[in-house]
Amino acid sequence: MRKRDGKESMYSYAELLAVLKSSFFLIGVSLAVFVWVIDPIIDAVFLGEETIVQRLFSPDAHEVYMRTIISAVIIIYSFIGSFLLKHFKQAETSLKISEQRFRKLFDENPAMLFTVDEIGTLISVNQFGIAQLGYTIEQLVEQPVTNMFHEEDRFLAQENLKQCFAEPDKVHRWELRKICHDGRVIWVRETARMVFDADGKRMVLIVCDENVTERHRLKERFQQVFNNSPNALIISNEQGEITLTNSSTTTMFGYESDQLIGMCIEDLMPERYRGHHPKLRQGYISDSSPRPMGAGRELYGLRKDGIEFPIEIGLNIIESDSESLVLGTVTDITERKKKAEQVIRFSRIFEDSLNEIYLFTADTLKFEQVNNAALQNLGYTMEELRELTPLSIKPEFTHELFEELIAPLRKGEKEKIIFETTHQRKDKSLYDVEIHLQLIKYGHEALFTAMILDITERKKGEAKLSYQSSHDALTGLINRREFERRTERLLSSIKQVKAEHALCYMDLDQFKVVNDTCGHAAGDELLRQLGTVLQEVVRHRDTLARLGGDEFGVLMEHCPLDDAHRVATAIQTAIQDFHFLWEGRSFRVGASMGLVPITNTTPNLTELLKGADAACYMAKDKGRNRIHVHHRDDKALSARHGEMQWVSRLQHALAENRFCLYAQAIAPLNNSQERHYELLVRMLDEEGNLVPPGAFLPAAERYNLITQLDKWVVENAFLALKANPAFLEQINFISINLSGQSLADADFLNFVVEQFHDHEIDGEKICFEITETAAISNLSKADHFISELRQFGCRFALDDFGSGLSSFGYLKSLPVDYLKIDGLFVKDMVNDPIDHAMVKSINEIGQVMGMQTIAEFVENDEIKGMLREIGVNYAQGYGIHKPEPLDKLMGLV
Numbered sequence: 008m009r010k011r012d013g014k015e016s017m018y019s020y021a022e023l024l025a026v027l028k029s030s031f032f033l034i035g036v037s038l039a040v041f042v043w044v045i046d047p048i049i050d051a052v053f054l055g056e057e058t059i060v061q062r063l064f065s066p067d068a069h070e071v072y073m074r075t076i077i078s079a080v081i082i083i084y085s086f087i088g089s090f091l092l093k094h095f096k097q098a099e100t101s102l103k104i105s106e107q108r109f110r111k112l113f114d115e116n117p118a119m120l121f122t123v124d125e126i127g128t129l130i131s132v133n134q135f136g137i138a139q140l141g142y143t144i145e146q147l148v149e150q151p152v153t154n155m156f157h158e159e160d161r162f163l164a165q166e167n168l169k170q171c172f173a174e175p176d177k178v179h180r181w182e183l184r185k186i187c188h189d190g191r192v193i194w195v196r197e198t199a200r201m202v203f204d205a206d207g208k209r210m211v212l213i214v215c216d217e218n219v220t221e222r223h224r225l226k227e228r229f230q231q232v233f234n235n236s237p238n239a240l241i242i243s244n245e246q247g248e249i250t251l252t253n254s255s256t257t258t259m260f261g262y263e264s265d266q267l268i269g270m271c272i273e274d275l276m277p278e279r280y281r282g283h284h285p286k287l288r289q290g291y292i293s294d295s296s297p298r299p300m301g302a303g304r305e306l307y308g309l310r311k312d313g314i315e316f317p318i319e320i321g322l323n324i325i326e327s328d329s330e331s332l333v334l335g336t337v338t339d340i341t342e343r344k345k346k347a348e349q350v351i352r353f354s355r356i357f358e359d360s361l362n363e364i365y366l367f368t369a370d371t372l373k374f375e376q377v378n379n380a381a382l383q384n385l386g387y388t389m390e391e392l393r394e395l396t397p398l399s400i401k402p403e404f405t406h407e408l409f410e411e412l413i414a415p416l417r418k419g420e421k422e423k424i425i426f427e428t429t430h431q432r433k434d435k436s437l438y439d440v441e442i443h444l445q446l447i448k449y450g451h452e453a454l455f456t457a458m459i460l461d462i463t464e465r466k467k468g469e470a471k472l473s474y475q476s477s478h479d480a481l482t483g484l485i486n487r488r489e490f491e492r493r494t495e496r497l498l499s500s501i502k503q504v505k506a507e508h509a510l511c512y513m514d515l516d517q518f519k520v521v522n523d524t525c526g527h528a529a530g531d532e533l534l535r536q537l538g539t540v541l542q543e544v545v546r547h548r549d550t551l552a553r554l555g556g557d558e559f560g561v562l563m564e565h566c567p568l569d570d571a572h573r574v575a576t577a578i579q580t581a582i583q584d585f586h587f588l589w590e591g592r593s594f595r596v597g598a599s600m601g602l603v604p605i606t607n608t609t610p611n612l613t614e615l616l617k618g619a620d621a622a623c624y625m626a627k628d629k630g631r632n633r634i635h636v637h638h639r640d641d642k643a644l645s646a647r648h649g650e651m652q653w654v655s656r657l658q659h660a661l662a663e664n665r666f667c668l669y670a671q672a673i674a675p676l677n678n679s680q681e682r683h684y685e686l687l688v689r690m691l692d693e694e695g696n697l698v699p700p701g702a703f704l705p706a707a708e709r710y711n712l713i714t715q716l717d718k719w720v721v722e723n724a725f726l727a728l729k730a731n732p733a734f735l736e737q738i739n740f741i742s743i744n745l746s747g748q749s750l751a752d753a754d755f756l757n758f759v760v761e762q763f764h765d766h767e768i769d770g771e772k773i774c775f776e777i778t779e780t781a782a783i784s785n786l787s788k789a790d791h792f793i794s795e796l797r798q799f800g801c802r803f804a805l806d807d808f809g810s811g812l813s814s815f816g817y818l819k820s821l822p823v824d825y826l827k828i829d830g831l832f833v834k835d836m837v838n839d840p841i842d843h844a845m846v847k848s849i850n851e852i853g854q855v856m857g858m859q860t861i862a863e864f865v866e867n868d869e870i871k872g873m874l875r876e877i878g879v880n881y882a883q884g885y886g887i888h889k890p891e892p893l894d895k896l897m898g899l900v
Contacts, residue, residue, distance in 0.1 A: 113131075113133050116133055116135060117135060118135065118214050118215055118217075119132070119133065119135055119136035119139055119140075119195070119214075119215035120132065120133040120135070120136060120212070120213070120214055120215075121133075121136060121152065121212075121213040121215075122202075122204075122210050122211065122212055122213070123152045123168060123210060123211045123213065124208070124209075124210050124211075125172060125209055125210070127151050127152050127153060127165060127168055128149060128150070128151060128152065129147050129148055129149065129150055129151070129152045129155075130148070130149075130204075130210060131148060132144065132147050132148065136215070139187075139193075139218075140155065140185065140187050140188060141187050141188035141189055142188045146188070152164070152168070153165055155185050155186060156183055156184065156185055156186065157183070157184035157185065157186055157192055159184070160183040160184050163181075163183065164183055167179060167181050167183075167199070168199075168211055171199050171200065171201050171211045172201055172209065172211070175200075175201040175209075177200070178198060178199075178200050179198070179199045179200065180196070180197065180198050180199075181196075181197055181199075182194060182195065182196045182197070182219060182223075183195065183197065192220075193218055193220045194218070194219045194220040194222070194223040195215040195217065195218055195219065195220075196215070196217040196219050197213050197214065197215050198213075198214045199211050199212065199213045199214070200212060233253050234253045234254050235253075235254075236253055236255055236336075237255060238255060238336050238337060238338050239252070239253065239255045239256035239258075239259045239260070239335075239336070239337035239338075239339075240252065240253045240255070240256065240334065240335070240336055240337075241256055241267075241272065241275075241334070241335045241337065242325065242332050242333070242334050242335075243272045243332065243333050243335065244330055244331075244332055244333075245289075245292055245330055245331055245332075245333075246271075247271050247272045247273060247285060247288055248269060248270070248271060248272075249267050249268055249269065249270050249271070249272060250268065250332065251268070252264060252267045252268070256337070259308070259310075259337065259339055260275055260308065260309075260310050260311060261310045261311035261312055262311050272284075272288070272335070273285065274309075275308055275309055276307070276308060276309055277307050277309050277315055280307075288333070291322060291333070292324070292331055292333065305317065306318055306319065306320065308337065308339075316339060316341050317339075317340045317341055317344050318337050318338060318339055318340060319337075319338045319340055320335055320336065320337050320338075321335070321336040321338075322334070322335055322336075323336075360378055360380055361380055362380060362458055362459060362460055362461070363377070363378065363380050363381035363384055363385075363440075363458070363459035363461070364377065364378045364380070364381065364456070364457070364458050364459070365377045365381060365397070365455075365456070365457040365459065366454050366455070366456050366457075367396065367397060367454065367455050367457075368452070368453075368454060368455075369417070369446060369452075369453035369454060369455055370453070371396070372396040372397060372398070372455075373393065373394070373395070373396055374392045374393055374395055374396065374397075375393075375454060376389075377389065377392055381459065384430075384432070384438075384461065385400060385430070385432050385433060386432045386433035386434055387433050391433075397409065397457070400430050400431050400432075401428055401429070401430065401431070402429065402431050402437075403428060403429055404428065412424070412426065413444065413446075413455070416444065416445070416446040416455070417446065422445065423443060423444065423445045424444050425441065425442065425443050425444075426441075426442055426444075427439065427440065427441050427442070427462065428440060428442060430459070438461060438463045439461070439462045439463050439465075439466040440459050440460060440461060440462060441459070441460040441462045442457050442458070442459055442460075443457065443458045443460075444456070444457045445457075468848075471841075472845070472848070475841075475845065476488075476489075477489035479538075479552070479553040480831050480832070480842070481531055481534055481535060481538075481553070481831075482534055482535050482537075482538030482553045483535075483538065484538050484541075484542070484551055484552055484553045484559075485550055485551065485552035485553075486552060486553065486554075487552065487553075487554045487555055487560075489552065490550060490552035490554060490560055490562065491612060491616075493550050493562055494510065494562055494612055494615065495612050497562065497564060497605065498605070498609060498611065498612060498615070501605065501606070501607050501609070502607060505607060506565055507565070507566065507567045507568065507604065507605070507606060508562070508563060508564050508565065508566055508604075508605035508606075509563040509566050509567075509568055509570075509571030509602060509603065509604050509605055510560065510561070510562055510563070510602075510603045510605055510615060510616075510619050511560065511561040511563065511571065511574070511575050511578070511600055511601070511602050511603075511619070512554075512558070512559075512560050512600070512601045512602075512603070512616070512619035512620060512622065512623045513558070513559045513560070513561075513578070513598040513599065513600040513601075513623065514557060514558050514598065514599050514600075514623050514627070515537075515557035515558075515559075515582075515596050515597070515598050516596060516597040516598060516599055516627075516631045516632050517594075517595075517596045517597060518530065518533070518557040518596055520594070521533050521587065521589070521594050521596070524592075525589050525590065525592070529589045529590075530557075532587075532589065533587045533589075533594070533596070534553070534557065536585075536587060537582070537585060537587075537596075538551075538553065540581050540582070540585050541559065541561075541578060541581065541582075543581075544574075544577050544578050544581045545561055545563075545574065545578065546563070546566075546574065548564055548565070549561055549562060549563050549564065549566075549574070550562040550564075555705075556701075559598075560619075561574070561575075561578065568602075568604045568636070571602060571604070572602060572634065572636065575600055575602050575634050576634065578598070578600070579597075579598060579600060579632070579633075579634060582596060582597060582598045583595070583597060583632070597631060597632030598632060599623055599624075599626035599627040599631050599632060599633060599635075600622075600623060600626055600633070600634045600635070601618075601619045601620065601621065601622025601623035601624070601625065601626060601634075601635055601637060602619075602622060602634055602635070602636045602637065603615060603618045603619045603622060603636075603637040604636075604637075613709070616709065617709060617710070618637045619637065620709065621637065622635045622636065622637035623635070653703065653706035653707075653710060654706075654710050654712065656692075656703070657690075657703060657706065657707055657710075657712045657716070658712070660690050660691070660703075661712075661715055661716065661719060664719075665690060665691040665692075666688055666689065666690055666691065666716070666719055666720075666723075667688075667689050667691065667892065667893075668686050668687070668688060668689075668720065668723060668724060668727065668892070668893040668894075669686070669687040669688075669689055669890040669891060669892055669893060670684040670685065670686055670687065670741070670890065670891065670892075670893045670896050671684065671685050671687060671883060671887075671888055671889070671890040671891075672684055672883070672887055672888035673685060673742070673861055673881050673882070673883045673887075674881060674882050674883070674887045674888065675880065675881055676871070676874060676875045676879060676880060676881060676882055677875075677880070681739045682737060682738040682739055683738070683739050683740060683741070683742065683774075683881065684738065684741045684742070684896070685741070685742040685744070685776070685883065686720065686724055686741055686742065686743050686744070686893065687700065687744075687890050688700060688704075688716065688719075688720050688744075690702075690703050704716075708746055708747075708748065711748060713746040713748050713749065714746065714748050714749045714752050714755055717744075717745055717746055717749040717755065718749075718755065718758055720743060720744075721743060721758070721759055721762055722762060724741065724743055724893075725762050725763075725765075725766040725768050726766065727893060727894070727897065728741070728766070728768055728772070729766045729767070729768065731897045734896075734897040735768075735769075735772060738772065739772075740771065740772045740773060740774045740802060741772065741773065741774065742774040742775070742776050742804060743773065743774070743775055743776065744775075744776045744778075744806065745775050745776065745777055745781075746778075746781060747777075747778065747781025747782075747785055750777065750781060750782070750785045750788050750789050750792050751785045751788050756791075756792055756795060756796075759796065760795070760796075760799075763799050769800065770796070770798075770799030770800035770801045771800040771801075771802070773799075773801050773802070774801065774802040774803065774804055774824070774825065775796065775801060775802075775803050775804070776803075776804045776805075776806040776827065777789060777803065777804070777805060777806060777823075778805075778806045778807050779805055779806065779807055779808050782805060782821055786820060786821075789821065790820065790821065790822070793821070793822055793823070794822070797822070802824040802825070803822070803823040803824055803825070804823060804824065804825035804826070804827055804861065805818075805821060805823045805825070805826050805827060805858075806827045807827065807829045807863075808826050808827055808828055808829060808849060808853075818852065818856055818858075819856070823858060824858060824859060825858060825859045825860070825861055825881075826849065826852075826853035826858045826859070826860045826861070827860075827861045827862075827863055827883075828846055828849050828850070828860060828861065828862045828863060828879070829863065830862075830863035830864025830884070831864075832845040832846050832849075833846060833862045833863055833864045833865060833870060833874075833884075834864040834866060834870070836870060836873060837869050837870055837873060843873070846862065846874070846877060846879070847877050850877055850878055850879050851878075854878065859880040859881065860878075860879045860880050860881070861879070861880065861881040861882070861883055862874050862879050862881070862882050862883065862884075863883050863884060864883075864884045865882040865883060865884035865885075865886045865887050866884050866885050866886040867886045868886065870882075870884075870886065871886060871887070
């Protein structure tokens with residue numbers, strides 16, 4: 008059926024042809040009858056003319072003949088028309104059959120078929136196309152054909168159609184994306200050619216013979232893999248011209264992508280390879296099996312900037328329709344070579360290291376490998392060691408203890424552990440070691456790696472330092488700190504084990520005469536010789552100590568008071584019999600001695616020393632060179648001659664403000680212009696004479712008056728600084744000494760904080776000095792004190808460092824800025840190599856821990872120069888600046 012104005016017509020084509028055929032014949036006969044019969048009758052009736060018969064035989068019969076001829080022609084034409092209509096019907100029927108066959112082929116073709124006119128309007132689409140795209144025919148026909156294409160491909164589709172009309176004899180092919188009704192995007196391969204429709208109008212027949220979406224997806228994936236490969240991928244033809252690269256190639260070689268296309272592959276290699284490479288390339292194309300290049304030998308690429316870098320190349324042949332292409336995979340092995348070189352360097356370090364290095368398995372703990380240093384030091388062969396474990400050379404460890412030690416490494420809680428132990432050589436000799444142990448993954452195997460430091464010499468040095476920290480440098484006797492430590496230990500044990508002990512405190516008489524007449528060198532020699540004499544007298548189990556200056560002490564363990572008195576008498580006799588010779592002169596000294604029993608009723612060390620000191624003063628008061636035994640019933644006497652003597656004087660001096668401040672410069676050894684001063688306190692007696700600090704400070708500390716004195720110093724120092732802002736502006740800071748008792752007193756910390764608020768002193772201008780012994784004795788409180796005052800910007804110095812060298816480890820817990828080296832080591836460092844080594848060691852420790860170092864007792868330029876050579880930061884002493892009144896110094900600065 009045909010459509011006309013949207014309605015179906017009443018007749019089919021066959022019916023119309025039959026009617027048309029009958030009409031031709033009837034019309035012909037009708038025309039003949041009209042010409043021959045009807046017309047003459049009409050003429051006769053209306054015109055009165057003759058009949059046809061009359062005209063036929065009339066002289067003018069030619070008209071009749073003409074009518075006859077015309078009628079015959081009409082009838083013949085009717086028959087001919089009827090005949091032609093019959094054949095036209097047959098042709099029309101054949102055409103209809105052909106059209107139906109074409110339509111069937113068009114609709115049922117398994118490819119999508121489209122026809123498009125010259126302006127790009129879709130004329131028709133087959134049923135397969137509709138089914139594939141999901142549209143209705145109304146949504147496609149008479150719409151722009153480009154609507155079916157992806158928006159990025161629409162312009163190209165339009166251009167392709169134009170090309171079809173421009174080249175009508177050519178078959179055109181392309182691959183474009185189409186949009187389905189449900190939004191899917193499919194890739195299709197289309198073949199197109201210009202054809203004519205039934206009316207002779209030009210149109211383009213498009214045949215979509217293949218859905219190539221999957222191939223394009225694979226192509227896109229390949230492109231992504233190609234572009235995102237970390238290796239450089241280069242495709243070149245048989246002539247070595249580069250046809251395609253990925254982004255890694257541009258990064259690796261430094262060229263832009265368009266610069267690489269068309270370059271010769273030889274341009275990406277150093278000049279020395281280019282001459283013979285074309286032959287190698289042609290040889291590879293001839294034998295195209297995949298192969299690596301560069302493995303096991305040097306092969307280099309060349310960047311655009313001319314820099315060479317090591318590479319490895321993998322080659323594969325890609326066959327195309329026209330030629331063979333070569334895909335080169337280029338890997339930059341710079342980092343790999345570095346790691347390989349690092350492995351080589353590590354191997355060399357492993358073998359050549361002077362330290363011992365061990366590798367042993369994590370499961371069996373058996374040695375896997377050790378270096379030459381370990382073999383030489385232990386005395387084993389490698390074969391012997393492989394049968395041993397670390398426990399075989401660590402006699403102090405059991406398997407359980409060692410597993411407990413390394414457990415944090417096995418659990419991953421620590422990356423490294425460091426510990427000290429003793430190693431045993433094959434010959435059973437021992438040496439001290441420090442072990443740095445780690446657990447590493449080596450392939451699929453877990454290994455322990457241990458670096459061993461032989462610390463034998465360090466241990467000897469530490470033992471020496473420990474000895475020096477507990478012994479007096481001048482006499483070699485136990486020093487005060489060690490003496491007090493042993494006494495404290497004895498007091499703590501006497502609570503559990505009842506026993507009698509005694510403490511003898513002695514002060515030399517007439518020692519000042521030797522110092523004043525012959526000098527300090529003579530006095531030092533006297534003390535050294537006397538120390539030797541006393542060691543020969545005391546019992547083997549007794550502790551003889553130099554407590555400071557010309558004071559000595561003897562701790563007599565398991566010694567009742569009567570036996571202790573006999574020992575003290577023997578000591579007194581030995582001192583009396585001792586003759587000291589110096590430059591032809593002979594001196595004799597005596598000793599005032601206080602003897603105190605130690606029982607389970609002795610309260611503490613402070614009270615014990617207080618009693619011994621009181622007894623010693625009683626001996627002096629009674630005429631010197633005698634022994635006074637401290638008893639409970641002589642407390643009043645002891646107080647009168649001991650405590651009351653100093654307590655009373657100190658209390659009156661504090662009440663009457665009979666103290667003054669001195670200052671001593673701390674000079675930088677790097678010739679800078681920094682100005683540091685340490686404040687020193689002096690006492691004025693009742694007549695206004697200066698009392699040196701050595702006379703009253705020990706008593707102030709012993710009898711708990713030192714905190715009051717510290718408060719006086721802080722308050723008066725702040726008042727002086729506030730009154731002299733010009734001086735405060737010009738100095739870097741001043742140092743104020745604090746006692747251990749003040750550190751432990753919470754009220755003292757509050758007092759200092761109040762002074763900062765009241766006087767508005769910049770905390771950065773204040774440095775508090777704390778003695779090493781006081782800081783260690785009150786470690787937690789010292790740390791709290793320091794942290795609180797650091798909030799004001801205060802600095803801190805650890806004073807007299809070296810008098811307690813066993814406390815090196817405590818430095819890590821004390822956040823101080825300066826380390827003051829005890830002057831006992833400094834003053835003789837020029838002549839005494841041990842003192843020099845001590846000063847150097849303390850300075851190195853301080854510098855490593857980020858502390859500035861200050862040397863005390865610097866009395867001459869020779870010491871100063873040696874300190875500068877060692878690297879000490881500051882110097883203090885009479886060779887730098889003698890103490891002077893603070894108010895006088897403020898007027899000068």
